[in-house]
Amino acid sequence: MHRAMDALQEANLAATACQELVVGEDAMEAAVRALLVGLGEDHRREGLRRTPKRVAKAFRDGTRGYKQNVKDIVQGALFPERGVDKRTGSAGGTGGQVVVRDIDHFSYCESCLLPFSIQCHVGYVPSGGRVVGLSKLSRVADVFAKRFQSPQRIANEVCSALHASIQPAGVAVAMQCWHIPLPENMKCKSSQVWIRTSHSSRSGVFEGENSSLWNDFVALLKLRGIDMEMDSHSHILPWCPLRPHEVPPCNGYAKRTTNDVTTSPKSGSTPSSMVSAVSSMLQSLGEDPLRKELVGSPQRYVQWLMRFRACNLDVKWNSFTLNSACVYERPVEDATDHGEIKSEMHLPFCAQCEHHLLPFYGVVHIGYFGNGDGKGIDRCTFQALVNFYGCKLQVQERMTRQIAEAVYSVSRRGAIVVVEANHICMISRGVEKIRSSTATIAVLGHFLTDSCASASFLQNIIPSTTHGGNKMEL
C-alpha cells in the first residue's frame, strides 16, 4: 500500500519535472530530469545538476546520423584511378578489392536504447575507374551507426549506401558487435558475458555462395585475427539482454518472431511518466517511437535504469559481517608474506555514471588486515557490499571511498580498495578514448602508513586484461 502510494507520488513528481522547462532548456533535458526524479534522485544536487544537459547532448551527438547524408560524404572523395585492366564495370580493380579493417564505432541498441560497440570491416571492388577516399568508408559506417539500430540493419544499410554512392562492382561489410549484459549477469570474466554477434552484408560481386571475392575478403580479415567463419557459430545468446524471449539472431539476416516486439517488461517497475519521458526524447531526436522496432524500447530503457534506482536504506554492514554465516575459516596458505593482509580480488560490478547516465563497469579489489584470528570475510559478503555501492547512480571515486570506509568499519586496522573500470561515457561519446581505463584507489588505517603493505597488495592483483586487448574486457 505504502509502496503503491510512493510509486504514484514519484510518477507525479516525474511528470511535473518533465513538464517544467527551465529557461534555456529543451524538451530533451526536461525528459532526462524526469528520469532522475523517477530514479528517486534529487536532480538539483551538484553531481546531477547538469546531467540533463550532458545526457541530452550525448543522445543528440549519438544519433547525429539521422541528419547526415551519405552522398555529401562520398561525392567529394571519388578519385579517378585506373584498374588493372579495362574491362567494363571493373576498371578500378578487376579481381582486386580495397578493405578497411577494424573500424571502431558505437551505436544505440534500438531495443533498449543503450550503446553497443561495433568493430566494422568494409570492403569494395572499385569500378568505373574511380576509388573512394579510405576514411569515407568509416564516415559512411558512422552515419548508420549513429542511430537507434540493430547490428544487422547497420550492416545492410552501410552496404547499400556505399553501393549506391560509390557505384562499385560490389560491397562487403562484416561487423562484430558487443552489447552490455544486465548488471546481474556481469561476472568476473566480464569479457565472457558481453553479448557478441557477427553480421555481414554483401552486394554485387561479393554475392553468391562461391564468390571468390567474398572469400578473399574473409581471408584479408583473417590476417587481422578476425574469423568470420568461427563467428557464425558464436552468438547463441539473444542479442539484447532486455529482450530475453527473443529468438537468437542468425548470421546474415537476423530472424525474429513478429510477436516479440510487443513483449513488454513487467509493469510496476517502469513508471509510465518515465516511459513517456523517454518516448518524448525519441521524438526530439527525430525518431518515430511507434516504429515497429522501437515499440517497448522506452520501457526497456526505463527497466534498465530502474536497476540503478536510489535506495535510502543504509547497508547493515557491521551486523551483517558479525553474522557467523558470512565469516569463514581461511586456510593458512592463503595468507600473504605479511601474514595478516587478506584480500578479495576481481569482484565485478556495473554502476551507472551519474554525470552521463551511462554504465561504467569493471572489478573491485579489496585488501584488509585480519584480526589475527585467521578468520576472513566471505567473498559473497564483499560482493554484496560492492553491489550495494555499485548498483546506483555513482561516480567511481565515491564508490571507491564508500567501499573502503565500509571495509574499514569492520577491519579497523586497515583497508585498501582499488576499482578498475571502463566508462562507456569515455568510450562512446565526447573524447571517444576507446582503450582508456580508470583506476581509483582508497587507503585507510595501516595501509596509509605501511607502504610495504599497500605495495604488496597491489602486486598481488593479477591483471585482468592483456594490454590493448578487446576494448570490452577489463
Added chain:
Amino acid sequence: MHRAMDALQEANLAATACQELVVGEDAMEAAVRALLVGLGEDHRREGLRRTPKRVAKAFRDGTRGYKQNVKDIVQGALFPERGVDKRTGSAGGTGGQVVVRDIDHFSYCESCLLPFSIQCHVGYVPSGGRVVGLSKLSRVADVFAKRFQSPQRIANEVCSALHASIQPAGVAVAMQCWHIPLPENMKCKSSQVWIRTSHSSRSGVFEGENSSLWNDFVALLKLRGIDMEMDSHSHILPWCPLRPHEVPPCNGYAKRTTNDVTTSPKSGSTPSSMVSAVSSMLQSLGEDPLRKELVGSPQRYVQWLMRFRACNLDVKWNSFTLNSACVYERPVEDATDHGEIKSEMHLPFCAQCEHHLLPFYGVVHIGYFGNGDGKGIDRCTFQALVNFYGCKLQVQERMTRQIAEAVYSVSRRGAIVVVEANHICMISRGVEKIRSSTATIAVLGHFLTDSCASASFLQNIIPSTTHGGNKMEL
C-alpha cells in the same frame, strides 16, 4: 650542371606557386601547393587538386591546442566529493588517487613536423573536496598534444596545467611515444623500428624518490601491462630520426645539448622556397618559426618530403629481372602444394599519401607463377620494385596495381599482390580510427581464374600483427 638548373627552376616554380593565392584560399594552402611543386608534382592533377585544402585543414586541426584554454575545460567539471578523511589539503582522497590509463593521442614532432603517437596515463590525488570529470584529463592532455611538441614538454605541460587548474594534492603523468622512422629504416618487423620513448612528470605528493603515491601509480599502470621501470631503459635511440646527432633523451627530463638545435640538414636537398613555405605555414598556425626548438624544423620536414620526390624514370623491370644476378635457384621445399606458385611476403614500405601528405606504411605480399624452371625472383629485386612504387606521393590502390602489373610483365602466367597498410591520415586526423588497417589486393592472369591459387596464396600469408595490438605495428 643540369641538376643545378633544374633545382633553380623548381625553386622558382615553387616560389611562384606559394605566392599565387587562388580565390578563397589561404596562405596555408598556397604553401602546401608550393611543396607539391617542389616535389616535382603537378598540383593540378586530380589526386592533388584538393590536397592543399586537406593538408591545411589537418595542420590547423592538429595544432588546435594553441587556441584552447585549460581553465575553460576544467572549470565546469569540478564536482564536490568528500575524501576518505578530512585532513586539510587531501580531503578528496587521502592516500588515494584517480588514474586514467591508456589515453591515445597524436601530436606533431617539433623537430620534423611529422605526427607522433602518444599513449598517455594521467593520475592525480584529489584535494579540497573536489574531483574532476574523468574525460577532462584526456581533454587537457589533448590541448598540449595538439601543438608542435617534444614528448617531455607535453608531459610537463599537462602535469602543471592540471595541477594549476584542479589544485589537487599532486599530479602524475606518464607517456609512451612512438615516432615514425626514416623510410629507409622501415624493416619488416616495423614495430621494432618505430622509435619509442617514455616520459613522465610529477607534482606535489607524487614528487620525491620514495613517494608511495608514485609507486602506487606505477603499480596501477602495471595492471594494464605498462611497465614504466622497464621503459626507463628502452629508449637508447635518438627520438627524432631526422636529428640523428641528437643526444638520446633520458627518462624524466630529457637531456639535450644546446648546440644540436642548430644542426642543419644537408643543403641542396632542401629547396629554400619549400623551406620558406613551411615557415610560413608555422606562422599561419600561430607558431614562431624562430622558437629555439623549431629552428631547422622546416628544413627537416622538407628533407622528409623530398624522400618522396616524384621521379620521372621508368623502372627497367624487365631487363632488371632478366639480369641473372637477380634470379636464384629456389629450394624445392619452398614450393607450395600448387607447385608453381612462388611468393615473397612482408616486403616493408613507407609511402606518402598524396591526399594528405602523411605517411602510410606497411608490408607488400607478392605471389606469382614460376616459369617451370624452378627459378624465382630474388627478394632484393622485389624490394627494389616495392621501393620504386612505394616511395613517392601515392595512393594504396594505385601502388598495388602498379606492383601487380610490373610482376605480371615478367611472370605472364599470373601475379597477385596484397598491400597491408596503416594510414597516418586515418589515425591522426579526421576519423581518428586508431586501430584501422587497410588491405588492397590486385590479381592478374591465372590468379584471376584459379580461385584455389589465390586462396592458397592468401592462406600462406602469416599475419604480421596480433589483433588489437600496438597501433604502430602492422
